[in-house]
Amino acid sequence: MLPAEFTRPEVSRVLIEGLRRRTREQALEASRAQGKGRRVLVIGLDCAEPSLVFEQWRQELPNLSRLMANGLYGRLRSTEPPITVPAWSCMMTSKDPGQLGIYGFRNRADYSYDKLTIANSRAITVDTVWDILSREGKRVILLGVPQTYPPKPVNGYVITDFLTPSTQSQYTYPAELRQEIERWVGEFMLDVPDFRTEDKDRLLRDIYEMTRQRFEVARHLMTEKPWDFFMMVDMGIDRIHHGFWKYMDKTHPKYEPGNKYENAIRDYYRFVDEQIGKLLELVDDRTVVIVVSDHGAMKMDGGICINEWLIKEGYLTLKRYPDKPARLQDLEIDWSRTMAWGEGGYYGRLFLNVRGREPQGIIDPAQYEAVRDELIAKLEAITDPDGRPIGTIVLKPEKIYKETRNIPPDLIVYFGGLLWRSVGTVGLGTVHTFENDTGPDDANHAPYGMAIFYDPRQSLGRQVQDGWQILDIAPTILTAMGLAVPADMEGKPILIG
Numbered sequence: 001m002l003p004a005e006f007t008r009p010e011v012s013r014v015l016i017e018g019l020r021r022r023t024r025e026q027a028l029e030a031s032r033a034q035g036k037g038r039r040v041l042v043i044g045l046d047c048a049e050p051s052l053v054f055e056q057w058r059q060e061l062p063n064l065s066r067l068m069a070n071g072l073y074g075r076l077r078s079t080e081p082p083i084t085v086p087a088w089s090c091m092m093t094s095k096d097p098g099q100l101g102i103y104g105f106r107n108r109a110d111y112s113y114d115k116l117t118i119a120n121s122r123a124i125t126v127d128t129v130w131d132i133l134s135r136e137g138k139r140v141i142l143l144g145v146p147q148t149y150p151p152k153p154v155n156g157y158v159i160t161d162f163l164t165p166s167t168q169s170q171y172t173y174p175a176e177l178r179q180e181i182e183r184w185v186g187e188f189m190l191d192v193p194d195f196r197t198e199d200k201d202r203l204l205r206d207i208y209e210m211t212r213q214r215f216e217v218a219r220h221l222m223t224e225k226p227w228d229f230f231m232m233v234d235m236g237i238d239r240i241h242h243g244f245w246k247y248m249d250k251t252h253p254k255y256e257p258g259n260k261y262e263n264a265i266r267d268y269y270r271f272v273d274e275q276i277g278k279l280l281e282l283v284d285d286r287t288v289v290i291v292v293s294d295h296g297a298m299k300m301d302g303g304i305c306i307n308e309w310l311i312k313e314g315y316l317t318l319k320r321y322p323d324k325p326a327r328l329q330d331l332e333i334d335w336s337r338t339m340a341w342g343e344g345g346y347y348g349r350l351f352l353n354v355r356g357r358e359p360q361g362i363i364d365p366a367q368y369e370a371v372r373d374e375l376i377a378k379l380e381a382i383t384d385p386d387g388r389p390i391g392t393i394v395l396k397p398e399k400i401y402k403e404t405r406n407i408p409p410d411l412i413v414y415f416g417g418l419l420w421r422s423v424g425t426v427g428l429g430t431v432h433t434f435e436n437d438t439g440p441d442d443a444n445h446a447p448y449g450m451a452i453f454y455d456p457r458q459s460l461g462r463q464v465q466d467g468w469q470i471l472d473i474a475p476t477i478l479t480a481m482g483l484a485v486p487a488d489m490e491g492k493p494i495l496i497g
Contacts, residue, residue, distance in 0.1 A: 027495050028479065034457075035482030039287045041222075042477070043276055044145065044233035046084055047241050048293035050075045050450035052269060054463070060270055063277035064452065067289060071454035072496060074464035075296075076473075080400050081347040081412060082295035082445045085119050085163070087470060088146040088233065091294065092128045094474040094489035098401025098408065100124065104345065105163075108407040111357050114329055120163055121148050127486070129474045130154050133229050136483060141221050143232035144190075144214060146294075157225055159217070162191035162235050184220050185213045195239045196439025200261060203243050208271065211236040215275040222282045228481065240268050241297040245442035252299040252442065253434070285456040288480045288496065292473060296446030301390075303423035303433045304382060304415040306342035306350065312431060313378060315340040322427035325437065331426060335360035339371065340410075344424025344437065346445050348413030350375065372396065372411060379413055385432045390416035402490065418444045453496045455480075460496070468494060 086102040134155035149160035151173035158173040246254040247261035310316035317337035355361040397408040425437040471491030479493035
């Protein structure tokens with residue numbers, strides 16, 4: 001019998017937590033031992049939506065369904081914000097966007113008003129999974145993984161991602177791999193050109209061609225090159241969501257019953273599943289398979305013109321309001337009368353003009369928090385054109401990240417909980433818009449992506465409810481290959497066994 005002091009609730013809780021920790025450590029050690037000599041294949045599907053794969057179309061996706069039936073699967077919480085850059089890099093470093101100092105595709109280079117940089121591979125200054133594996137002598141192959149351009153040396157092969165300027169750039173490592181790719185498939189498609197278009201027939205053809213080509217290159221690489229870790233990312237699902245969501249989703253404000261593209265997204269998911277099936281034919285029982293997306297997708301109800309709203313509320317002053325829609329950076333701003341300005345995109349980034357920080361700052365640093373809190377209250381009160389609340393969420397970066405390297409936005413804004421996008425253009429004369437300023441776009445990013453883990457040596461077959469984080473994937477890969485997880489990784493390995 002335990003002494004009386006051990007029966008107190010707080011002591012019991014400590015004992016139970018200690019037991020759980022030891023059990024997990026033992027399971028982790030067992031997983032690492034099982035991972036010796038194993039390989040990992042990661043199939044990345046940018047923007048793949050869990051509700052479509054797990055529920056709506058599961059019976060029409062035989063290969064993904066088989067992986068689910070014998071593996072573990074569940075929703076995967078993405079980064080804040082849930083966007084491609086930086087989500088894939090966070091996934092492969094197990095660091096949050098603040099730790100990486102990457103808050104979107106474009107980031108402020110300094111506290112001037114107009115200097116932005118594109119977050120490519122040079123922006124990643126910490127170890128990725130493939131850096132660690134390369135040092136351990138593991139052979140790696142990367143195909144289309146975001147933020148791998150320009151390519152860095154690895155112990156293996158790299159084909160860079162959709163941020164590569166063109167195939168005239170050096171898009172492979174080693175350089176001579178390029179000739180092999182062109183011999184296999186001709187001109188390599190880094191991305192679908194101009195995916196925000198009204199020419200839907202052309203867009204559909206290009207998406208299919210890009211995906212067909214990417215999986216064909218993957219099959220060549222998997223069979224003709226040695227590898228222990230193979231990771232590919234296909235951008236097709238992201239592009240078809242943005243281009244065709246309104247044709248499928250009956251709740252979308254622009255949905256039209258009986259339209260010719262009603263099944264375009266479903267048919268494409270079936271095509272991707274077929275391509276995945278062909279890859280799975282190439283792996284043996286040494287290979288753990290992970291299918292993962294960086295975020296999900298949902299309809300887009302409209303846009304909130306962030307700079308128009310700031311002008312209307314008196315936070316942003318232009319020297320002359322434009323006669324036609326224009327980018328804010330092309331207009332003259334009266335910085336002596338401007339407190340804040342914003343960027344467009346799937347989420348809003350809002351910057352403050354702070355005295356002593358920005359060149360012509362006017363906000364007293366002592367009032368910084370008060371101004372932010374005032375803006376949060378007003379932004380969260382924005383309604384739709386009929387006066388109904390839309391549920392905007394505003395985040396302070398230092399509250400959601402472990403640290404904030406480089407220059408974060410002062411506020412991160414999810415208009416309507418991401419059902420509305422941020423529109424940066426000025427000159428529309430309205431706060432609300434139902435047309436996207438960068439071209440037709442029907443979908444926004446949802447905060448949950450998906451993950452499926454399949455180990456051919458184990459039959460698991462169960463869905464895991466919410467709890468997986470995108471930062472858990474890198475530790476999971478290392479554990480599955482029998483390697484220790486670096487202490488500075490933020491995520492925890494998902495125990496597949």
